[in-house]
Amino acid sequence: MVAVLADFGQRTRQEDPVVHFYETFLAAYDPELREKRGVYYTPEPVVSYIVRSVDELLKRDFDCAQGLADQTEITVKNLDPSLRVRGKDNTVRKTAQSHKVLVLDPAIGTGTFLYSVIDHIRQQFIDSSNAGMWRGYVSRHLLPRLYGFEFMVAPYAVAHFKLSLQLMAHDLPPESREQWAYQPQDGERIGVYLINTLDEAHPETPMPLFTQYVAEESNATDEVKLHRPVLVVMGNPPYSGHSANRGDWMDKLQHGLVDGVGVPSYFMVDGEPLGERNPKWLRNDYVKFLCFGQWRIARNGEGILAFITDHGYLDNPTFRGMCQSLLSTFSEIYVLDLHGGAKKKEHPAAV
Numbered sequence: 001m002v003a004v005l006a007d008f009g010q011r012t013r014q015e016d017p018v019v020h021f022y023e024t025f026l027a028a029y030d031p032e033l034r035e036k037r038g039v040y041y042t043p044e045p046v047v048s049y050i051v052r053s054v055d056e057l058l059k060r061d062f063d064c065a066q067g068l069a070d071q072t073e074i075t076v077k078n079l080d081p082s083l084r085v086r087g088k089d090n091t092v093r094k095t096a097q098s099h100k101v102l103v104l105d106p107a108i109g110t111g112t113f114l115y116s117v118i119d120h121i122r123q124q125f126i127d128s129s130n131a132g133m134w135r136g137y138v139s140r141h142l143l144p145r146l147y148g149f150e151f152m153v154a155p156y157a158v159a160h161f162k163l164s165l166q167l168m169a170h171d172l173p174p175e176s177r178e179q180w181a182y183q184p185q186d187g188e189r190i191g192v193y194l195i196n197t198l199d200e201a202h203p204e205t206p207m208p209l210f211t212q213y214v215a216e217e218s219n220a221t222d223e224v225k226l227h228r229p230v231l232v233v234m235g236n237p238p239y240s241g242h243s244a245n246r247g248d249w250m251d252k253l254q255h256g257l258v259d260g261v262g263v264p265s266y267f268m269v270d271g272e273p274l275g276e277r278n279p280k281w282l283r284n285d286y287v288k289f290l291c292f293g294q295w296r297i298a299r300n301g302e303g304i305l306a307f308i309t310d311h312g313y314l315d316n317p318t319f320r321g322m323c324q325s326l327l328s329t330f331s332e333i334y335v336l337d338l339h340g341g342a343k344k345k346e347h348p349a350a351v
Contacts, residue, residue, distance in 0.1 A: 105235040108148030111159030148192040200249035236308040237289030262298035
């Protein structure tokens with residue numbers, strides 16, 4: 001373990017040793033699982049670019065002066081049936097308080113995106129020599145705003161491990177750790193949950209056959225999926241043309257049959273069926289995660305969706321319904337194509 005952590009948090013473009021440990025393990029232990037679930041390394045320079053871009057968009061377009069570090073709290077319509085008013089016929093509260101900038105990575109893997117978000121925010125405190133405010137900020141305005149979902153146990157555990165090390169400042173020089181280290185208090189936890197993002201949420205469903213921990217994990221995830229006003233959805237969803245995620249809820253979502261909140265069908269164009277003989281590429285996992293992110297932002301009424309994805313949808317006619325759906329939901333779409341498609345025999349863009 002000492003060797004694994006020797007270079008943790010080094011400011012280089014080399015992959016994180018914690019992630020390297022996990023990926024080496026999975027490649028040797030279960031390569032079929034890695035392929036089936038589309039688990040691939042997330043390049044940190046691309047993550048940094050996306051995080052900084054989202055930060056700038058929050059400042060420019062969403063009236064969040066501090067970007068990803070914003071502490072603004074807002075009053076929102078209460079959609080959580082667990083928040084009830086006692087003594088008044090068990091009535092559900094009409095409003096609730098929430099931070100404005102809630103961030104969700106729906107396919108968190110080993111935690112690279114949230115790690116970068118925390119690093120970006122903390123650096124602002126470091127630059128302003130504001131260590132005295134850091135611990136209070138983490139407790140009140142950081143941990144309550146960051147969420148991640150993961151389906152596989154190994155990356156879920158690594159994400160918790162990696163983010164915990166970061167909060168304890170193990171990614172900083174030894175002489176800086178004491179003043180920047182944060183130790184979670186009783187009842188606090190990192191908001192990374194073990195769940196399949198692409199499954200339907202089942203709020204308030206009793207689960208007598210499951211352990212209390214699994215039930216609490218599921219209920220907390222459902223609250224984020226359904227009720228929290230998530231403003232930013234970011235991440236690197238898995239790519240798998242032969243998706244193992246084949247639930248009815250996701251199929252309905254892709255066909256525009258969930259909620260009616262602004263996610264038109266990926267299988268329709270101008271009100272007519274797509275007409276593709278084999279629309280299997282619309283079943284790719286990254287497409288399903290795009291659809292989930294689109295639905296989550298549409299459900300909130302505003303927000304930013306920032307993903308690393310395959311670029312096949314840019315010119316493949318099978319995706320024209322998906323593109324039209326995205327254009328109908330979002331007012332602006334930015335695409336940075338790195339041209340790294342091996343199947344198209346492209347050469348990655350020079351950086």
